[in-house]
Amino acid sequence: MKIIIQSTLKTLQKSQVILNSLSNAQLCDVSVPPYHSSIGTHIRHILDFYDCIFKVNSEAKIDLTARIRNKDVESDCTCAQDYLKSIIHKLNNAPFNLTDTILVIDDLGLGKTEIPYTYGSLLAQANSHTIHHYAIINYIFDSLGIKVNDSEFGFNPTTPTQTTVG
Numbered sequence: 001m002k003i004i005i006q007s008t009l010k011t012l013q014k015s016q017v018i019l020n021s022l023s024n025a026q027l028c029d030v031s032v033p034p035y036h037s038s039i040g041t042h043i044r045h046i047l048d049f050y051d052c053i054f055k056v057n058s059e060a061k062i063d064l065t066a067r068i069r070n071k072d073v074e075s076d077c078t079c080a081q082d083y084l085k086s087i088i089h090k091l092n093n094a095p096f097n098l099t100d101t102i103l104v105i106d107d108l109g110l111g112k113t114e115i116p117y118t119y120g121s122l123l124a125q126a127n128s129h130t131i132h133h134y135a136i137i138n139y140i141f142d143s144l145g146i147k148v149n150d151s152e153f154g155f156n157p158t159t160p161t162q163t164t165v166g
Helices: 002-021 039-053 071-075 077-092 119-144
Strands: 061-063 101-107 112-118
Touching: 002 039, 002 077, 002 119, 039 061, 039 071, 039 077, 039 119, 071 077, 101 119, 112 119
Parallel strands: 061 101
Antiparallel strands: 101 112
């Protein structure tokens, strides 16, 4: 089960690489259609998801809809890096057992609902969710002419490549 934490940390490390290479102006640029979202909003959203995982309420529930949405993370690379570091620190010192069951509150489009998860399955979802947002960030990079020195950035590990298709 430790592989889930290791995979998550490896995926999140890509956020550090991104933040090290962007200016604040690039982080908050909302010029790319059709959604006009910024790299910063996606980074903030990713980190908020993880932050929720570490905020278990008094009823032993995790509410994924209770994100903090700190706007400074969306526009300031240093603030985003600090938030990322805090999430990585929490993951490295995870206070839970990955096989323990937890109730997760989420809104799947019909209002809030409670879903039983294990911590491991919740972290696996968070990792996949992160990669999904990296794909959107990759689209924004391409549209803004920003080059990423990572051929795997924004691709799910199960996505076929030209060498695996056939």
